[in-house]
Amino acid sequence: MKKLINSAETVVTDALRGLAAAHPDLRVDPGGRIVSRACGPTPGKVGLVSGGGSGHEPLHAGFVGYGMLDAACPGEIFTSPVPDQMVTATAAANGGAGVLHVVKNYTGDVLNFELAADLCAEEGVEIARVLVDDDVAVRDSPDTAGRRGTGATVFVEKIAGAAAEGGAPLAEVARVAREVNARSRSFGIALEACTTPVSGRPTFELGETEIELGVGIHGEPGRSRAAMRDARELAAVALDAVNEDMPLSGDVLVMVNGLGGTPLIELHIVFAEIAERLSGRGARVARSLVGDYVTSLDMRGFSVTACLLSEDLARLWDAPVQTPALRWGR
Amino acid sequence: MKKLINSAETVVTDALRGLAAAHPDLRVDPGGRIVSRACGPTPGKVGLVSGGGSGHEPLHAGFVGYGMLDAACPGEIFTSPVPDQMVTATAAANGGAGVLHVVKNYTGDVLNFELAADLCAEEGVEIARVLVDDDVAVRDSPDTAGRRGTGATVFVEKIAGAAAEGGAPLAEVARVAREVNARSRSFGIALEACTTPVSGRPTFELGETEIELGVGIHGEPGRSRAAMRDARELAAVALDAVNEDMPLSGDVLVMVNGLGGTPLIELHIVFAEIAERLSGRGARVARSLVGDYVTSLDMRGFSVTACLLSEDLARLWDAPVQTPALRWGR
Amino acid sequence: MDTALLTRWITGIAETVRANRERLTELDAAIGDADHGVNLDRGFGAAVQALAEEPPVSPGALLRLVGGTLIRRVGGASGPLYGTAFREAGRHLGSLGDSPEVSPAELARALRAGLDGVTRLGSAAEGDKTMVDALAPAVRALESATASPAAARAVAEEREAFEAAASAALAGAEATIPMVARKGRASYLGPRSAGHEDPGAASCALVFAALLSAVNDPGQG
Amino acid sequence: MDTALLTRWITGIAETVRANRERLTELDAAIGDADHGVNLDRGFGAAVQALAEEPPVSPGALLRLVGGTLIRRVGGASGPLYGTAFREAGRHLGSLGDSPEVSPAELARALRAGLDGVTRLGSAAEGDKTMVDALAPAVRALESATASPAAARAVAEEREAFEAAASAALAGAEATIPMVARKGRASYLGPRSAGHEDPGAASCALVFAALLSAVNDPGQG
Numbered sequence A, B: 001m002k003k004l005i006n007s008a009e010t011v012v013t014d015a016l017r018g019l020a021a022a023h024p025d026l027r028v029d030p031g032g033r034i035v036s037r038a039c040g041p042t043p044g045k046v047g048l049v050s051g052g053g054s055g056h057e058p059l060h061a062g063f064v065g066y067g068m069l070d071a072a073c074p075g076e077i078f079t080s081p082v083p084d085q086m087v088t089a090t091a092a093a094n095g096g097a098g099v100l101h102v103v104k105n106y107t108g109d110v111l112n113f114e115l116a117a118d119l120c121a122e123e124g125v126e127i128a129r130v131l132v133d134d135d136v137a138v139r140d141s142p143d144t145a146g147r148r149g150t151g152a153t154v155f156v157e158k159i160a161g162a163a164a165e166g167g168a169p170l171a172e173v174a175r176v177a178r179e180v181n182a183r184s185r186s187f188g189i190a191l192e193a194c195t196t197p198v199s200g201r202p203t204f205e206l207g208e209t210e211i212e213l214g215v216g217i218h219g220e221p222g223r224s225r226a227a228m229r230d231a232r233e234l235a236a237v238a239l240d241a242v243n244e245d246m247p248l249s250g251d252v253l254v255m256v257n258g259l260g261g262t263p264l265i266e267l268h269i270v271f272a273e274i275a276e277r278l279s280g281r282g283a284r285v286a287r288s289l290v291g292d293y294v295t296s297l298d299m300r301g302f303s304v305t306a307c308l309l310s311e312d313l314a315r316l317w318d319a320p321v322q323t324p325a326l327r328w329g330r
Numbered sequence C, D: 001m002d003t004a005l006l007t008r009w010i011t012g013i014a015e016t017v018r019a020n021r022e023r024l025t026e027l028d029a030a031i032g033d034a035d036h037g038v039n040l041d042r043g044f045g046a047a048v049q050a051l052a053e054e055p056p057v058s059p060g061a062l063l064r065l066v067g068g069t070l071i072r073r074v075g076g077a078s079g080p081l082y083g084t085a086f087r088e089a090g091r092h093l094g095s096l097g098d099s100p101e102v103s104p105a106e107l108a109r110a111l112r113a114g115l116d117g118v119t120r121l122g123s124a125a126e127g128d129k130t131m132v133d134a135l136a137p138a139v140r141a142l143e144s145a146t147a148s149p150a151a152a153r154a155v156a157e158e159r160e161a162f163e164a165a166a167s168a169a170l171a172g173a174e175a176t177i178p179m180v181a182r183k184g185r186a187s188y189l190g191p192r193s194a195g196h197e198d199p200g201a202a203s204c205a206l207v208f209a210a211l212l213s214a215v216n217d218p219g220q221g
C-alpha cells in the first residue's frame, strides 16, 4: 500500500491542516476536528451540522459553507466522531434557531449523535435529527441495522441547507430533509476494494474479472460478488436496484458518484448510460452531479443516487451554494 | 484491468455523451468531439480554444464556459486531436475578435494545431497561440521536445479566459496567457502507473515501495525511480524541483492536483505540507486548487503547480468563472 | 475488590487490546470496516491515561471515568456501547454509595447494569452476533458463581467465578462465528456474515480475560 | 507503378499495421504513451476506406488522398508526420503532372519530397530516434538503386531496389534501439530511452516492407 500520508495515525489531522490552508472561508480546528464557516453561525438561521467517519471526502467538511452545512465534525477513518465533537460543532452552528443533525444511518453515528443531542439539549439547544438511509443494497428490516446512509446525504445537506438559508424554521428544515431522504435511493458497485491506512491491505480481494455489488462506503463487502461487465450493464444493475425499491418517474436528480479511485472519464461514461436508461423509462434527468462526492478512500467503483424531485425541491437544489465541493448561483 | 467502459474504442464518445447529459450549458458533439458553450461564441470577444488527448479529465472540456474556454476538442486517449476538430472548435469559439489556441507542448499537439492554424488563417480567422510548457521534470533543451505542458494549462485557461471575458484584444489575451505560462512550473510524482483502455496494462510497473519521480500526464515513465516516502517528503521533492527552476517568493497560486486515482483526503495532506514548506521559504499560498484537474487516466499520484502571481493575475484569477470543473464568483 | 484491582483490570485490557489490535481489526475487516482494534486501542489507552492523571477514589468512580473516556474518545459503535457498559456499571455502584471496596457479587450486579445499558442503547439481543453474545453469558456466569453469600465462599472460589466469566465470554465470542448478524455493520452482509467471529464479541472476551488476570495478579499497590 | 500497385501498398500497410498493432503499442508504452499502434491502425484503415470510396486516378492523387486522410484521422505526432510524408510525395508527383504511371525512380524522388516534408515539420535529424531513422535510409536506398536510367534496368533489379529500401528501413529501425531520443515523447526520458526501438521507426519499416510486397505481388486488378 502506497498512500500520500505521513502516518496512519495523523491522516485526519493532516488532511484538515490541508483543508484549512486551502479554504480561508472555513474555520478549521485540525486537532479538535471541527470545520465550520469562518463567519460563524448566522443569527436567526437554523444551523446544519453533519459528521461521520473520515475517508468519504469531500463529505462532510467539503460541504460546509453558504447554502449548505454550518459545521462538520470528521471522525477517524471510517469511525463515527465522538459526542464532544458533535456538541462543539453544534455550538459553532447555532444561530439561536435550533440545529439540525444530519446523521447517516450507521450504529456508531446514530449512537454518538444520540448522546450528543442529549448533551446539547442539556445546554438548551433545540436539536432535530434527520437519519439518512438511502442504500437499497441493505434491506430495511429488523434483521439489519437498517439501510445505510450514502449518496443521498449530499442531497439532504444541499436541500435542507437551502431551506435553512431561506429562513425556514427548524421543524420545516427537518421536514424537508426527511422528505429528500424519503425520495432518494442509492446503489454502489466496487471494481476494487479500498485500503485503510491502518490495515494497509484491501478490505476485500477481487479477482481480475470480479466485482462487488451493493457495496457501502466503508470498505465492507457488498451484497454479492459478480462478474465484471461493461459500463452499460453495470449502470443498469445499479439503476434497476434503485428503481426496484422506488420506481423512478418524472424529474429526477441523479448523482453518479466516484468512490475515490475512479477517474472522471469513467464516471461520465456511466452517467451517459444512466441518463439514457432513465429516459427509456419515461423519467428525466432534471439535475445531476457527476464526480467524487461521497467516497470510500481509494475504492474503485461508483454509486448511483436518484431523488424524485418536486418543484419545491428543485428550487431548493438550484438555490445558491458556496462550499469547497459544491458551488453555484452566487 | 477493470474499467467502467463499454469498449476501448468508444471511451471518448461515451464520455462525451455523459458530459452532454450532465451539462445542458454545454454544446457537445460526441461524434465530432467538439465541446463548446451552448450559447455560442460571444460577439466581439476573443475566443479561447484548447484541446489535446483525452484521459486528462476534467481538462479541457470541463473548463468550457463563462470566463474560461469557448470550445475544446478532445482527441483519442493520450492522442492529440486532429486539425479538422481544431478548425471546427475555432469556428465555434470565434466571436469575430480572433481566437487563442492554448496548446500543451507535445509534438503531436503542436503539429496538429499548426496545421489547424494554417487552415483557420485560410478562412480568415485571426489566430494566436500560447504554448504551455511548465513541467520542470523535462529539461528545456535541443535534446528534448521541450518541457511538457501539464498543470499550468488550467491557470493559463482560467486567467486568459478572464482577460478575454473582460474584453481584452487578442494580442493582450495571448500576452497574458504567455505570462502565466512563464510564471508557472509543475512537477509530478506517481505511486502507480495508469492503464490505458486499449493496452489494458499499466504503462509501467512499480514495486510495493517504488515511486516514479517527474512523471508527465501520458503514463510515460518519469525522470527517475525512487523509494516511497511520506507525504511531507514527497511534497518537498515536488516543491523543491519547482523552486529550483523558478525560485518561489511572494504570492503564489498553488495547485495540488490528483492524477486520477488519488483520493482527495491524500491531496489535502500533500497540500498541507506544500503550504507549510512554502511559507517556510517566505512565500505565501495566495490562491489554491486542491483536486483532480489535469489527470492521467487512473494514475495514482499528484503534481504540484506553482504560479508567481502579480496583482493583475490575481485579479484575473478571482474573476467569475462558470464551467463544469471550476466555478466561482457568479 | 478495590480501585487498585480495577486499575490493573483496565490497564490489562489496554495491554491485551494493544496486543490484539491487528487481530480485532482483521475480524472487523471481514464483516465490518476494519477499525475495531484501532478504536479500542485508542479508547483504553486514553482510559489508562485518565486513571493515571486523576486516580479515582472508588470502583464506581473508576468505572464511570473509564466509561466517560471511552464515550469521549472512541467513536464508532463500540465507543458508546463499551462506554455505556462501564459507565452504567459505575453508576450502579454510585447509586449504592460508592464504597471503596466492592465484592465480586456487587461487581457482577454492576456489570449486569452495564449489560442492561448496552442492550438499551443498541437493542441487540443474544444471537444477533454482537458484543452482547460475549457480555451477557459472562455476566450470567459471574452472577451465578457469586450468588451464594460471600461469607460462605473461599478466595479460591472467587477466582473460579472470574474464570467462569472469562470462559463464558470466550465461548460466547466463539459462538458468534456461525451466526448471521442482525445488528451493526455485519448485518449489511446478511448470510455472508456467517463464518466470521464478531469483533466486538472477541474484544469482550479479552475484557473478561483481563479481569481474571487482574484478580489472579496480587498487584504491587 | 500505377494506382493499383499503390492501392495494394496502402492496403498492405493497413494489414501489417493491424497485425503489428500490439507490438507497436508496446514499443510506444516503453518510451511513449502506448498509442502508436492504435493511431496508425485507425489512420491506415481510414485511408483504405477512402481509396475504396473514391479510387484516385493517379499515383499522385492517391498519395495526397492517403496523406490527407492520415492528417485528418490520426492525430498525435505520427498523424501530421506520416500524413505529410504521403501528401508531400503526392504533391511532388502532382507538380510533375500526375501521370497515371510512375517509375520507381520517380517514386523515389517523391518519397524524398515526403522525407523533406517530415524533417521540415518535425525538425528531426537522423540519430534523433524517430521515424526519420528508418525513412531516410530507405529513401536513400531506393534513390541509389534506381539512379541508373530506367531503360538499363531489368524488372528483377527494380525488385531489388525495393528490397534494398525495405532492409534499409528495417536496419534503420533496429539502429534506433541504442539511441537516446532527442525528439518526440521519448526525449522526455533522456538516457532511459536507450535500449528500446522507436515505435515510429518500427512502423516505417513496416511501410517499406509492405511496399516490397506490393511490388512482388502481381495483384488482381
Ligand SMILES: Nc1ncnc2c1ncn2[C@@H]1O[C@H](COP(=O)(O)OP(=O)(O)O)[C@@H](O)[C@H]1O
Pocket: A078, A079, A080, A107, A108, A109, C028, C032, C033, C035, C036, C039, C040, C075, C076, C077, C078, C079, C081, C118, C121, C122, C123, C124, C129, C130, C131, C132, C183, C184, C185, C198, C199, C200, C201
Ligand atoms: N447494536 C449493537 N449492539 C451491541 N453491539 C453492537 C451493536 N452494533 C455493533 N455492535 C458491536 O460493535 C462492534 C463494532 O465496533 P467498531 O468496529 O469499533 O465500530 P463500527 O462498527 O462503528 O466500526 C461489533 O463487532 C459489535 O460487536
Ligand SMILES: Nc1ncnc2c1ncn2[C@@H]1O[C@H](COP(=O)(O)OP(=O)(O)O)[C@@H](O)[C@H]1O
Pocket: B078, B079, B080, B107, B108, B109, D028, D032, D033, D035, D036, D039, D040, D075, D076, D077, D078, D079, D081, D118, D121, D122, D123, D124, D129, D130, D131, D132, D183, D184, D185, D198, D199, D200, D201
Ligand atoms: N519531431 C519528430 N520528427 C519525426 N518523428 C517524430 C517526431 N516526434 C515523434 N516522432 C515519431 O512519432 C512516433 C510516435 O507516434 P505516436 O505514438 O503515434 O504519437 P504521439 O507521440 O503523439 O503519441 C515516435 O515513435 C517517432 O518516431
Ligand SMILES: [Mg+2]
Pocket: A053, A077, A078, A079, A080, A108, C033, C035, C076, C077
Ligand atoms: Mg467504524
Ligand SMILES: [Mg+2]
Pocket: B053, B077, B078, B079, B080, B108, D033, D035, D076, D077
Ligand atoms: Mg499519443
Ligand SMILES: [Mg+2]
Pocket: C028, C032, C033, C034, C035, C036, C076
Ligand atoms: Mg468497525
Ligand SMILES: [Mg+2]
Pocket: D028, D032, D033, D034, D035, D036, D076
Ligand atoms: Mg504515442
